[in-house]
Amino acid sequence: MWRRRVGALLRSPRTSSSASSACQSRRHHLLPSEEPLALNRLARLFTSQAGSDGGDTQKPFIAFVLGGPGSGKGTQCTKIASDFGFAHLSAGDILRHEIASGSEKGELILEIIKEGRIVPSEITVELIRKAMEMNNAKRVLIDGFPRCEENRIAFERIVGTEPDIVIFFDCPEDEMVKRLLGRNQGRVDDNIETIKKRLKVFESLNIPVVDYYSSRGKVHKINATGTADEIFEAVRRLFSSLRL
Numbered sequence: 001m002w003r004r005r006v007g008a009l010l011r012s013p014r015t016s017s018s019a020s021s022a023c024q025s026r027r028h029h030l031l032p033s034e035e036p037l038a039l040n041r042l043a044r045l046f047t048s049q050a051g052s053d054g055g056d057t058q059k060p061f062i063a064f065v066l067g068g069p070g071s072g073k074g075t076q077c078t079k080i081a082s083d084f085g086f087a088h089l090s091a092g093d094i095l096r097h098e099i100a101s102g103s104e105k106g107e108l109i110l111e112i113i114k115e116g117r118i119v120p121s122e123i124t125v126e127l128i129r130k131a132m133e134m135n136n137a138k139r140v141l142i143d144g145f146p147r148c149e150e151n152r153i154a155f156e157r158i159v160g161t162e163p164d165i166v167i168f169f170d171c172p173e174d175e176m177v178k179r180l181l182g183r184n185q186g187r188v189d190d191n192i193e194t195i196k197k198r199l200k201v202f203e204s205l206n207i208p209v210v211d212y213y214s215s216r217g218k219v220h221k222i223n224a225t226g227t228a229d230e231i232f233e234a235v236r237r238l239f240s241s242l243r244l
């Protein structure tokens with residue numbers, strides 16, 4: 001099943017224009033010569049851990065972790081990773097790492113993040129795909145992704161799978177703003193102007209993704225108010241109940 005899906009993917013056309021323009025109009029593609037290579041590498045990754053049952057059950061367990069800016073995704077992911085043996089891939093951290101590398105792509109990402117907008121999906125998904133490949137983990141948290149329908153569709157197309165579950169941290173706006181303004185980690189987007197834009201983007205582009213996965217029965221909503229430890233109690237109950 002897993003192998004067949006990746007195989008189908010290798011034959012699939014590029015993202016349709018409607019999907020690609022879902023987040024914003026600028027489009028960034030892999031070079032034509034890169035995409036089949038990337039997908040072949042990925043196909044190898046997910047079939048190389050094949051067990052005696054034919055190998056289709058070795059797909060990593062993937063949890064997407066969503067919630068508004070400052071809802072505590074990163075804080076809770078650190079705890080889940082440590083207590084439940086998950087690799088923690090933060091889309092935002094991966095993008096910031098690309099900025100720090102000084103690449104041309106990083107310059108573009110920085111401009112977008114400063115404006116509270118969403119980076120073109122093909123850039124983000126390719127970076128996530130590489131991180132998954134390097135990590136080779138059996139359980140993966142993907143924090144802050146997908147941020148919009150375009151992200152979601154690009155992930156399905158390039159990585160060739162859907163998440164097993166989606167965690168949604170539900171937090172009131174005023175609490176998120178308070179947390180972000182107090183974060184003090186020197187992030188270029190932790191200022192009130194950018195925060196307002198990020199909140200708008202969250203409502204208009206990210207909530208539809210949560211709705212999509214809700215309709216597929218994948219969303220676990222967690223009340224993200226209270227202390228980090230209180231919230232983690234609910235998270236712990238959820239992860240303890242999963243068949244991992």
Ligand SMILES: Nc1ncnc2c1ncn2[C@@H]1O[C@H](COP(=O)(O)OP(=O)(O)OP(=O)(O)O)[C@@H](O)[C@H]1O
Pocket residue numbers: 067068069070071072073074075076092144179180182183184224225226227228229231
């Ligand atoms: N339950 C909580 N109560 C108070 N502060 C919290 C709580 N959880 C996290 N924080 C703090 O709020 C800030 C934002 O948390 P965190 O970075 O985990 O959020 P996030 O959802 O990952 O945000 P972003 O989307 O901007 O990356 C941090 O300074 C963190 O220490």
Ligand SMILES: Nc1ccn([C@H]2C[C@H](O)[C@@H](COP(=O)(O)O)O2)c(=O)n1
Pocket residue numbers: 069091092093095113116117118119120124143144145146147151189198
């Ligand atoms: N899928 C993603 C994830 C993040 N970004 C950009 C836009 C966000 O405001 C910024 C910071 O992410 P965070 O650390 O808050 O998860 O990174 C994106 O464009 N696409």
Ligand SMILES: [Mg+2]
Pocket residue numbers: 073074090092144
């Ligand atoms: Mg975060």
